[in-house]
Amino acid sequence: MTSDPVPIRFQTISRGDVLLVLPTVPDDAPEALKAAIAKRNGATLSGRCDCGATVILGRQGAIIEHEDACEASDVAIAAIVGRRLR
Ligand SMILES: [Zn+2]
16 A cells, blocks of 8 residues: 655755755655755755754755655665555
């Protein structure tokens, strides 16, 4: 049995000369996903995550590489979304 994927949308925020594109999730998304996205967005906006990751601004935009154990990491978010898809 599968369910619909979580509809993640994006918002743009301008910071000086940089335009950030940040994900948003609906209110009815799993709490773990909402928390992960909030932490990820907070780290991107502040420039630092408590896992030690820092934002690097480059031609491709803002890049932040979270530790795999961080709840805001790609690995953690994929695990949350994967559980929801099963
Ligand atoms: Zn992190």
